[in-house]
Amino acid sequence: MNIGDIAKATGISAKMIRYYEETGLIRAANRALSGYRVYSDNDLQTLRFVRRARDLGFTVKQIDDLLTLWRDRTRASASVKEIAMGHVAALEKKMQELKDMTDTLLHLASNCHGDDRPDCPILRTLGSADAVAPLPKTRDRRKTRAFDRVR
Amino acid sequence: MNIGDIAKATGISAKMIRYYEETGLIRAANRALSGYRVYSDNDLQTLRFVRRARDLGFTVKQIDDLLTLWRDRTRASASVKEIAMGHVAALEKKMQELKDMTDTLLHLASNCHGDDRPDCPILRTLGSADAVAPLPKTRDRRKTRAFDRVR
DNA sequence: CTTGACCTTCCAACGGTGGGAAGGTGCAGG
DNA sequence: CCTGCACCTTCCCACCGTTGGAAGGTCAAG
Incomplete structure (x- = not known):
C-alpha cells in the first residue's frame, strides 16, 4: 500500500501521515526502491487507532501514550482508563x-x-x-x- | 497610559495588544517622543470590548466585525444579533x-x-x-x- | 513516448499566544 | 550625575495540527 491508499483507508491525509512519522508518533514506513513509502496491514491498524483517538479529541501526545500502552501486551487496563477518564474530565x-x-x-x-x-x-x-x-x-x-x- | 498600564487594566498581555495593532484589529496607538505607545480612555474602552468578546469565544475576525458595528452609530441591532446568534449556534x-x-x-x-x-x-x-x-x-x-x- | 496520477522533500501559512534577545527610556536613590 | 531597575521598543522563534504549494521523481495506461 502506498501512502495514498492508506490515507483513503484511514481518512488521515497523506500530509498528516508524513507529519506523524516525522514527529515520531508512528514509526517510519518502509520504502520501495522508488523511495515511495510502503505500508503494511499493521501500519493500517495503527493509523486507524490514531484516527479514532483523534476523533475522540485526544491530543497527539495523549495518543502517543495510548499507543505505547496499546503495543505493550502487559499493560494494566487501569493506566488506559486513567488517561481516558482524565480526558473526559477535560472535555467536560x-x-x-x-x-x-x-x-x-x-x-x-x-x-x-x-x-x-x-x-x-x-x-x-x-x-x-x-x-x-x-x-x-x-x-x-x-x-x-x-x-x-x-x- | 503606557502599554503595561492598559495591559493590566484590560487583562490582555502587552504582547497581544501589539499583535492586535499589527494585524489591524485595533488602530495604531499614538506614540510619545520616546517611541512608547500612549493609550487614551477610548483605547481602553475598545480593548475592554475586545477582551470581553474574546472571553465569549468570538474569533478575532468576528470581533473585527463587531467592532465595526460598535463604531457605527447607525448600525442595526439585527446585524449584531445575527453575529451573536451565529456564534451561539457554533458553540452549541x-x-x-x-x-x-x-x-x-x-x-x-x-x-x-x-x-x-x-x-x-x-x-x-x-x-x-x-x-x-x-x-x-x-x-x-x-x-x-x-x-x-x-x- | 506521452500523459496524468501519484509520490518525494522542502518551505510557508493559519490563529493566538508565549518566550526571549538586544537595545532604548524613565525615574528614584545615593 | 551615576547607577540600577522597571519598563518600553523591535525582532525572531516556538507551540499545535493542519493545509497549501512548488519543484521534481515514478508508475501505469494509452
Missing part, C-alpha cells in the same frame, strides 16, 4: 465553559430587539466598564479564559 | 461534539475493568476494524471531525 470542563458563554450570549441577545434600530445591549455591555458575566453563580469563569476558539 | 454545535466524545469514552470506559489486567476494551476498540461510535443516532459525527483539541 470545556463543555461547561462553552455553556457559560452561550448562556451569557443568549442573555445579552434576549434584550436586543434585533431590528433596524441601532441600540443593542450586546454591544453596549461589551463596551461598558462593568463585567460581562450576568450569571453570578459561575464565579470562577474569569480564571479559565484562554482556550481554543470556535471556528 | 461544538458542545454537541464534545458530548458525543465523552459519551463514547464513558461507554468504552464502563466496560474496562481498570485494574492491573492487560485487557482493555478502550484500546481494543480503537485498534479494531469496526467504527468507534457505539451511538448510532449521531450519524454525522464523522463529518465534523477536524476541530480544536482539548488541552
